Amino acid sequence: xxxxxxxxxxxxxxxxxxxxxxxxxxxxxxxxxxxxxxxxxxxxxxxxxxxxxxxxxxxxxxxxxxxxxxxxxxxxxxxxxxxxxxxxxxxxxxxxxxxxxxxxxxxxxxxxxxxxxxxxxxxxxxxxxxxxxxxxxxxxxxxxxxxxxxxxxxxxxxxxxxxxxxxxxxxxxxxxxxxxxxxxxxxxxxxxxxxxxxxxxxxxxxxxxxxxxxxxxxxxxxxxxxxxxxxxxxxxxxxxxxxxxxxxxxxxxxxxxxxxxx
Amino acid sequence: xxxxxxxxxxxxxxxxxxxxxxxxxxxxxxxxxxxxxxxxxxxxxxxxxxxxxxxxxxxxxxxxxxxxxxxxxxxxxxxxxxxxxxxxxxxxxxxxxxxxxxxxxxxxxxxxxxxxxxxxxxxxxxxxxxxxxxxxxxxxxxxxxxxxxxxxxxxxxxxxxxxxxxxxxxxxxxxxxxxxxxxxxxxxxxxxxxxxxxxxxxxxxxxxxxxxxxxxxxxxxxxxxxxxxxxxxxxxxxxxxxxxxxxxxxxxxxxxxxxxxxxxxxxxxxxxxxxxxxxxxxxxxxxxxxxxxxxxxxxxxxxxxxxxxxxxxxxxxxxxxxxxxxxxxxxxxxxxxxxxxxxxxxxxxxxxxxxxxxxxxxxx
Amino acid sequence: xxxxxxxxxxxxxxxxxxxxxxxxxxxxxxxxxxxxxxxxxxxxxxxxxxxxxxxxxxxxxxxxxxxxxxxxxxxxxxxxxxxxxxxxxxxxxxxxxxxxxxxxxxxxxxxxxxxxxxxxxxxxxxxxxxxxxxxxxxxxxxxxxxxxxxxxxxxxxxxxxxxxxxxxxxxxxxxxxxxxxxxxxxxxxxxxxxxxxxxxxxxxxxxxxxxxxxxxxxxxxxxxxxxxxxxxxxxxxxxxxxxxxxxxxxxxxxxxxxxxxxxxxxxxxxxxxxxxxxxxx
Numbered sequence: 084x085x086x087x088x089x090x091x092x093x094x095x096x097x098x099x100x101x102x103x104x105x106x107x108x109x110x111x112x113x114x115x116x117x118x119x120x121x122x123x124x125x126x127x128x129x130x131x132x133x134x135x136x137x138x139x140x141x142x143x144x145x146x147x148x149x150x151x152x153x154x155x156x157x158x159x160x161x162x163x164x165x166x167x168x169x170x171x172x173x174x175x176x177x178x179x180x181x182x183x184x185x186x187x188x189x190x191x192x193x194x195x196x197x198x199x200x201x202x203x204x205x206x207x208x209x210x211x212x213x214x215x216x217x218x219x220x221x222x223x224x225x226x227x228x229x230x231x232x233x234x235x236x237x238x239x240x241x242x243x244x245x246x247x248x249x250x251x252x253x254x255x256x257x258x259x260x261x262x263x264x265x266x267x268x269x270x271x272x273x274x275x276x277x278x279x280x281x282x283x284x285x286x287x288x289x290x291x292x293x294x295x296x297x298x299x300x301x302x303x304x305x306x307x308x309x310x311x312x313x314x315x316x317x318x319x320x321x322x323x324x325x326x327x328x329x330x331x332x333x334x335x336x337x338x339x340x341x342x343x344x345x
Numbered sequence: 346x347x348x349x350x351x352x353x354x355x356x357x358x359x360x361x362x363x364x365x366x367x368x369x370x371x372x373x374x375x376x377x378x379x380x381x382x383x384x385x386x387x388x389x390x391x392x393x394x395x396x397x398x399x400x401x402x403x404x405x406x407x408x409x410x411x412x413x414x415x416x417x418x419x420x421x422x423x424x425x426x427x428x429x430x431x432x433x434x435x436x437x438x439x440x441x442x443x444x445x446x447x448x449x450x451x452x453x454x455x456x457x458x459x460x461x462x463x464x465x466x467x468x469x470x471x472x473x474x475x476x477x478x479x480x481x482x483x484x485x486x487x488x489x490x491x492x493x494x495x496x497x498x499x500x501x502x503x504x505x506x507x508x509x510x511x512x513x514x515x516x517x518x519x520x521x522x523x524x525x526x527x528x529x530x531x532x533x534x535x536x537x538x539x540x541x542x543x544x545x546x547x548x549x550x551x552x553x554x555x556x557x558x559x560x561x562x563x564x565x566x567x568x569x570x571x572x573x574x575x576x577x578x579x580x581x582x583x584x585x586x587x588x589x590x591x592x593x594x595x596x597x598x599x600x601x602x603x604x605x606x607x608x609x610x611x612x613x614x615x616x617x618x619x620x621x622x623x624x625x626x627x628x629x630x631x632x633x634x635x636x637x638x639x640x641x642x643x644x645x646x647x648x649x650x651x652x653x654x655x656x657x658x659x660x661x662x663x664x665x666x667x668x669x670x671x672x673x674x675x676x677x678x679x680x681x682x683x684x685x686x687x688x689x690x691x692x693x694x695x696x697x698x699x700x701x702x703x704x705x706x707x708x709x
Numbered sequence: 710x711x712x713x714x715x716x717x718x719x720x721x722x723x724x725x726x727x728x729x730x731x732x733x734x735x736x737x738x739x740x741x742x743x744x745x746x747x748x749x750x751x752x753x754x755x756x757x758x759x760x761x762x763x764x765x766x767x768x769x770x771x772x773x774x775x776x777x778x779x780x781x782x783x784x785x786x787x788x789x790x791x792x793x794x795x796x797x798x799x800x801x802x803x804x805x806x807x808x809x810x811x812x813x814x815x816x817x818x819x820x821x822x823x824x825x826x827x828x829x830x831x832x833x834x835x836x837x838x839x840x841x842x843x844x845x846x847x848x849x850x851x852x853x854x855x856x857x858x859x860x861x862x863x864x865x866x867x868x869x870x871x872x873x874x875x876x877x878x879x880x881x882x883x884x885x886x887x888x889x890x891x892x893x894x895x896x897x898x899x900x901x902x903x904x905x906x907x908x909x910x911x912x913x914x915x916x917x918x919x920x921x922x923x924x925x926x927x928x929x930x931x932x933x934x935x936x937x938x939x940x941x942x943x944x945x946x947x948x949x950x951x952x953x954x955x956x957x958x959x960x961x962x963x964x965x966x967x968x969x970x971x972x973x974x975x976x977x978x979x980x981x982x983x984x985x986x987x988x989x990x
Contacts, residue, residue: 156957158956158957162960226854226857228857228939231940231954231957233954233955233957233958234954234957253941254856254857254939254941255857255938255939255940255941255945256939256940256941256942256946256954257935257939257940258935258940258950258953258954258957262935262936262939265936266856266939269834269835269838269840270838270839270840271834271838271839271840271854271856271857272857392891392895393894394891394894419894419899419900420891420894420895421894421895421896421897421898421899421900421903422897423895424897425895426895426896427891427892427895429888429892431888433888433889433892435889435893435907435910435911436911437910437911437913438910446893446896446898446906447896447897447898450893450896450897450898450899450902450906451897494896495895495896497896498896498897500895504895
């Protein structure tokens, strides 16, 4: 169902690009005086709050520029871009989906990892079940919800399971992090495995429990400029903002980690 | 056999049904009346499908509706059969199963019920349709099967709601004859709602005329149709009817002019009365005729209606003539119409001999 | 003269042969009609073209696919049965009863039609879920938890499929009218017998097509299931949920499973529909 919605959005996006893209191109030809330009950023759903904030900063720094976002699951976004959706920047929640786009030579240069994310245990506020470790999740009386192995948070969960030898028995393997979080917030699950940033975004509704084994499955977030972009200069400036000091501060506040290489 | 007796009131937005009617065991009662007179409502009350606002219904000695005690025996425990305009055969059942439905519902064994159904199908000349579904039967065949079905539970009282109205012209006479055999000759107590004088004459012992929810006329079929006292009965009997008050030598209409005719023995001068004469007794002239006819009136030709072998000329009132001629009918031969050579709107003279005009007391 | 009309109309309806020139359909109607058909049919063709037919047997016969198919058929079957058992009487009451406030009741029954299924799933979660109004009582008194069980899938499917059955059955009941029932009553049949022997057979085509629609809707249910029942292989992961997941890792597998849903749905509609419509004639 969401696939359909995505397709319609992508379709509408194509139409919009056909109208708006032309004028943006002619503006660019006039020089860097750049008025009324639109930058389209496709970003993973977990970046919704942080990127929205960064987008506003960017608009303030670049008068006349409007930043439009398409937040969705990384695989959705990757498929949309490959199918020709008009994106200027792509920020993925994992390297695999960035690879889908980069393999088609649709990313300018090498995609850069700008943040990392790691798993955390989400529990009801106050941690009534007293979950303290990853092994506690295997307790039979703890109703556990995780991501399905097919999606990034699920494959991270699987990696931790393999590394620790703990055999989890979840009651459900959800297709995305939000679904896991929803089951914990609604009180139907005692614990859920999600990302640190997801817990931070739902502060007050869930508590986070850290566990050292999370280091075994660090998730990298790569970002890159899409080759078909008509605003490569502006797109590059946005990527620089995200990777720069301002971006780092906003992202860190939200709970993201700094990539090991930088 | 059971008779019935009812006295009920039932308010509808369009009219109030307020009637007291009874029938002897084995009697066939025809209910005539214009649309919206309350005929179907009356049948609904008898069948137990409608609850009257006040009154009672008795089938034989058995009370089935009584508003004072709150009694309302449901339709399936009344022993009242219903045959409507459309046969309403159950489309998913064969003719045989349709006819056997009633006996089966009463608890009869399947074999016995089918045995009775076969016998009844044979009686209505539909034995060969036993295995067919209704969709494979013509309208007339369906109605015959429906009659057999309605008779199968051996109802105390049968309700026929315009049973011939939806049939092909070709199928009507056979069905009418069948009804005569199965209903009247079999002494089946029946209420027959109809628009047709012929149906009433062939099938009914007695006629009740309903208008706006009330009985305006009743009596033996022949008497009512030969001497109608209500405009509706006159119209379906094909007669001209003028109402007013009886006077010496005829009848005076309410706006003054006189109609000459022969009074019945029970006609009292000054009482309400009606003058009745058949359209065939009306002579039509272009110029005012001389001589014997006592009733000679100017009219305006309103319509020319071809009938089977005559042409009916319908009159409306002219400026100089009396009001009562409005709606009068005169039957003339096609040759005569050709000779007159007139169009609607033309002025004509209608003449009726006083000996052709019957004056009846109109009651109320 | 008017007396012959119904019989004539009957005959005319039957004489729908090749001589019939079909008056009354303006030609421009074809344009939007073809567009509508294309919109419905073309994406399925696109799906079929995109499929990796060589891998099809392997993809469809995988254990997870077969498990999901079996679960989908079972849950949709049970949901349809529940719709018939409970929605059937509801439709009868909506069509026949003269209770005041029935109009409001009918609008409420239609709610799942207009609600996004996810909203329906959330509503179920907060009612029958562990902390919900009914769920809490069930959990405390009987130790029963509905979410994350196959029962939750059935509940979610029944929720979204119910209006399809109720609406088409109520329509059939209204079209059939009460004249046949009145006749059956005068023949001596009690209310129960009339319902069994007359009402139900008369509306059987409507009931069948309503059940087919309900089954198809239940088979395709996604939003309410994911929100309320979760997703676990063999327990709650129906075909649509598996398609959604597979799409993340193996688009070919997702396409193959989608085509499987198309085929199963078409089978249900094609096999049962004509029989349903037949009784109307």
